[in-house]
Amino acid sequence: MMTEAGKAGRLAGKIALITGAAAGIGRASAVRFAAEGAAVALADIDGPRVQQLADSLRESGASCLALPMDVTDEASVAAAFERLHAEYGRLDVLMNNAGGSSMNDRNVVDIEIEEFWRAIRVDLFGTFVCCRHAIPLMRLAGGGSIINMGSISAHRGLVGRDAYTAAKGGVTALSRSLAVEFAAEGIRSNIIAPGAVSSERMERFIREDERVRNAVSRHLLGLPAPEEVAATAVFLASDESAHMTGAVLALDGGRSAAA
Ligand SMILES: NC(=O)c1ccc[n+]([C@@H]2O[C@H](COP(=O)([O-])OP(=O)(O)OC[C@H]3O[C@@H](n4cnc5c(N)ncnc54)[C@H](O)[C@@H]3O)[C@@H](O)[C@H]2O)c1
Numbered sequence: 001m002m003t004e005a006g007k008a009g010r011l012a013g014k015i016a017l018i019t020g021a022a023a024g025i026g027r028a029s030a031v032r033f034a035a036e037g038a039a040v041a042l043a044d045i046d047g048p049r050v051q052q053l054a055d056s057l058r059e060s061g062a063s064c065l066a067l068p069m070d071v072t073d074e075a076s077v078a079a080a081f082e083r084l085h086a087e088y089g090r091l092d093v094l095m096n097n098a099g100g101s102s103m104n105d106r107n108v109v110d111i112e113i114e115e116f117w118r119a120i121r122v123d124l125f126g127t128f129v130c131c132r133h134a135i136p137l138m139r140l141a142g143g144g145s146i147i148n149m150g151s152i153s154a155h156r157g158l159v160g161r162d163a164y165t166a167a168k169g170g171v172t173a174l175s176r177s178l179a180v181e182f183a184a185e186g187i188r189s190n191i192i193a194p195g196a197v198s199s200e201r202m203e204r205f206i207r208e209d210e211r212v213r214n215a216v217s218r219h220l221l222g223l224p225a226p227e228e229v230a231a232t233a234v235f236l237a238s239d240e241s242a243h244m245t246g247a248v249l250a251l252d253g254g255r256s257a258a259a
Pocket of ligand 1: 021023024046096150151152195196199200202226
């Protein structure tokens with residue numbers, strides 16, 4: 001299919017919304033989705049940065065919309081989806097990417113309670129509430145693909161990461177539930193589960209925390225770049241994965257395969 005910009009692409013004709021699109025994996029996915037011909041709504045709490053990205057993608061011929069959005073605040077999410085509806089009229093792909101672990105995470109005894117709720121609010125509630133507002137727009141499209149950023153931490157115990165582990169465990173369970181609940185409407189829901197990805201944030205953790213360095217050394221193939229996660233997201237967003245739902249795609253350099 002030809003894109004609006006006149007290029008063929010694996011996502012030509014699709015309308016996609018990516019949360020946390022201003023940096024890291026979200027940004028790489030936005031760039032790649034646009035290059036594959038999707039119209040992309042870039043949602044992020046960092047409004048100016050996402051606006052800058054939207055402007056530069058538009059210059060290269062893509063259809064883009066910058067959406068300032070705080071995924072922890074339902075009113076902000078609802079307003080962003082209303083703008084999306086007014087601009088594009090429907091949604092084909094939602095990538096729930098905003099989130100991430102923090103250096104303030106600890107085990108259940110040592111962690112500050114507020115850090116637990118921060119992780120739950122951004123990763124789990126953010127995913128939940130974006131799905132709540134995206135699915136009615138996917139119904140207008142006659143189906144859709146939800147891509148949730150999970151983590152190896154949802155499947156294996158990690159030392160000192162009890163808030164993040166709980167949040168990503170919730171995201172993973174929710175993703176599977178959505179797959180079952182909405183399959184009859186042609187709405188798919190899948191997880192990408194990295195170990196560590198060489199985003200700017202992770203590179204900072206690697207410099208600052210020896211436990212992270214040890215974990216990283218167990219990635220047999222080394223760390224994937226954000227662009228490699230974006231490539232997996234393109235597959236899940238496209239009709240190439242039309243019969244895949246409820247799946248967890250590990251992108252962890254073989255870490256979870258090793259004893
Ligand atoms: N980087 C990794 O090693 C790694 C590994 C496994 C899973 N993941 C997951 O991938 C996703 C992206 O990670 P990353 O490393 O690219 O993160 P990042 O910190 O580089 O980017 C996150 C983006 O989300 C935005 N954001 C933060 N809070 C927000 C909110 N409340 N509302 C809207 N936007 C918000 C930030 O402004 C930023 O642009 C996260 O869900 C993370 O848990 C990352």
